[in-house]
Amino acid sequence: MLKRWQNYAIGTVVASTLVLSGCSSDSGSNDEAGASASAPSSAANAVKPSGFPIVEQPIKLKFFTRIAPTNGPFKDMPVFQEYEKMSNVQVEFTEAPTDGFQEKKNLLFASNELPDALYRSQLTQLEAIRYGAAGQLIPLEGLIEQYAPNLTALMEQYPEIRSGITTPEGHIYAIPGIVTLDSARTDKKWINQAWLKKLNLKMPETTDELYDVLVAFRDQDPNGNGQKDELPLTARTPVAGQGLPIVNMMSGSFGLDLQMGYNINIADDKVEIWMGNERNKEMLMYLNKLYQEKLLDPEMFSQKEADYLAKQASGNTGMFFDQTNNVFLEIQDQYTGMSPVKGPHGDQLQSQGAPIARDFGAFAITSVNKYPEVTMRWIDYFYSDEGSTLLRFGREGENYELRDGIPYYTDAFMETGNQPKITPYAGGGAPHLISEKVASLINPPQVQEAQDKLTPYMPEVRYAAPMFDEETAQKVNILRNDLDKYYEEQSTKFIAGALSFDKWDEFQATLKKLKIDELQQIYQEAYDKMAK
Template sequence: MKRKWGTVLLSTLVVSGLMLTACNSNTPSTGKENADKPKANDAKSVSSAGFPITQQPIKLKMFTRTAPVNGPFKDMPVFKDYEKMSNIQVEWIEAPTDGFNEKKNLLFASNELPDALYRSGLTQLEAIKYGTGGQLIPLEKLIDSYAPNLKKLMDTYPEIRSGITTPEGHIYAIPGIVTVNSARTDKRWINQAWLQKLNLKVPETTDELYEVLKAFRDKDPNGNGKQDEIPMTARSDKLSIVTQMAGSFGLDLQFGYNINLENDKVNIWMGSDRNKELLMYLNKLYSEKLLDQDLFTQKEAQYLAKQGSGNTGFFFDQTNNPMLDTKVNDQYIGIAPFKGPHGDRLQSNAAPIARDFGAFAITPVNKYPEATMRWIDYFYSDEGSTLLRFGRQGENYELRDGIPYYTAAFLATGNQSKITPYAGGGAPHLISEKVASYINPKQVQEAQKQLDPFMPKVKYAPPMFDEQTAQKINVLRNDIDKYYEEQSTKFIVGALSFDKWGEFQATLKKMKIDELQQLYQATYDNLKKQK
């Protein structure tokens, strides 16, 4: 297949029923397969199919992000069982979500590299930088020879390969792949118990949301006689509240950035009047304590706890898991995006099929790259993904019509998030209809139905630039993104007056936001030529 660089057009239609053949990697090694196994004295030889992957045990060091809900990776059934199957032992170097990027950057800066990065959240810019710099190895030949499951997915969905391949034809990182629509976007959860108690209808517009949040603040919907309700909250990272609400103000997120496409023209909207309206709206919510006052300081664990407390009026999350864990899920329903002041109503933050870019990468210190690629490839099959997401059959899950579900006994323990690295997002594996029962139960499906009519018809994935352009993008965005996040936060919390908006726009121009826009425009123009 001819490799193309750039981004790929993604529809938001639900892709369901993907049933991948695991290329015999999920069956015991017998007969003909034994001929392909490595010799007993050659741990570097890798079997072409089946298990173990190597005859002699090998050890790998992997750097990984851990979510607050996770237990130690070494104790997870998936990795204990897979070590026995594969003959590959993994020593995990764990870093928590909070502060993970800083530790990842330090790892590369010091050149103290592990064998691989797992759930590493590498960006396109990082993959280009560290790949061309020799700190990550090219994976395309390894995928073709040692990753039949991943290769089949890439052949089935060509946008995956195009979205992770550089113009030079290299793949430096592989993504988490999502073929079920509800796993590609956060839902909008509102406390229906509070709505019912206060005789309020589901808000349809941003103005109606404002009125509902005021009622949540003032009318004691939890009935304890205290004004302790949290009307609205969101994650604190990377201006999550802005991306969640952007679609109501006509602001899209194309190319994985703050970009609208209008008549084939790229418009980076950070200094636009529409964005000013959005930030002013959020400032109004924050100043009137309708928006969580800990919005920009809370940790992930605190945010999840607020979801499960039942004392929050409105928030955003992909699943209903935190609510299930504390049994308050009946209080919440999923709702549609809000219509904004200009009639816009877009669910702008939907992700592409290759949802989690940079989920796994291999470094040059790795002595066993072939075995490492076979190790990760298993999780791009339905069987491997079932093991990763559900643990042990009988002990943790049971099959119903071929679909894995946690057993009632195991659900009662509340330990689902402790046994799997998928909890917290970003794991390198396949999320298909067949393995999505926990993140796609009826409540989540119903919430997604509210969003489907407002999902973008066209979604461009973040581009893979050539090295020279990537370096320019990196330099420009390092300054622009930091400045935009700092100033936007100040606008929202009231530390910076909107009288300074003109100065804000002028500073963005001095930082060459117009040049950045031109680079993205060239990317889009090249994509159109390739159609």
């Protein structure tokens, strides 16, 4: 069975699904968009097949992008300043903050006021199919073959990348961020080891022991200021349609996996969407207990991303989840990574994890773009170690130095604290290659050690989120939008105590009314086809 799944065994892409506004197709049909992307043009004739500049005469492109709280303006980032000189391509970025980004992205497509490309765009599979079918995104497979040698080489080395981004019709409407480094595909479980040591507590190994540790963090004044102001546990705020982060981080302790890009367990070739099962109830009851006893951050469902990051850096938080230690570097000795805790039935699974194609819809080209060939060559550079180094580290000498061929920020630049401001990778989702050669900052020994605590508990096989045909994708979109919205709203209420678990039967019945069984059958059929 494992061999049959070799090309599909990639990390979870938890594809968000939203009610997508009706999209105008004024920009032309999908076939027309594909034809224009491959037809000769004056721009295409000027594109160099390799080397720089990409074009002899300067051109301008407009990109829509997400900007994280830690970033500086994109126009001030060394990568884009230097790359403009190298490529002769000037990119004007329209930046939208992480909070509210999805709504602004939806509005672009609904109004048909499109940029030339979407960068760091967080397009879901369903969005890519929908907007591709509407002719607003162009198919990229021909452009990749002709103008993206770096991306092509990666897809040949890791065939699961191509299978995870190609529709049943053979189209690629969006390209991902590609991560060949294991530790860049998981959020670590960081715990305050200084507090453990001060309170003479051992590392928690079960959900019961974790509860006891969090109680001690709350009650025994581990920060030593004589006040009860410690925050035992926090997590990121949910984004509509993208699941509850605290659920994703704790589900493995209750035997709940995140396969096929969804809340899915697979056992004996049977697909189960577990949102209504008893293990999920046990998990939500456990989280409710933490919340009611003020062990779980009361602001978790409302805080902004910047608030969450500030709590990491404060040193006054007992436990949180994040990919690396960038945010709390100044107090890094205070924290250490931990293994998933064992749940009441003996489950100890690291269910959260991303694929090699970690950020599915990181980059896409729209039908208004007059220079698709140039744009593809422009983005392909960042799928090389050289391009990724420029993107992540900036200017050699000024921002970084090479040690044994590996880029490291200089000590002087590290002291400025400006590392997140000079690169779009800070905050995640940038379309580029993350390999061991460019991971000195995000994969220092502390992060490697934290990853080592997770690796033994990761599933042997991570089944990819399926790419559906347009009709099925639209059906899945409708079903998942209703189910996800209901599940996230009700789960939040269960955790916060606004909804009694006496209502669990009603909760299950509503999931049935929202056709969870029909959605499960669609995923079962997709699994069966992929497993042949």
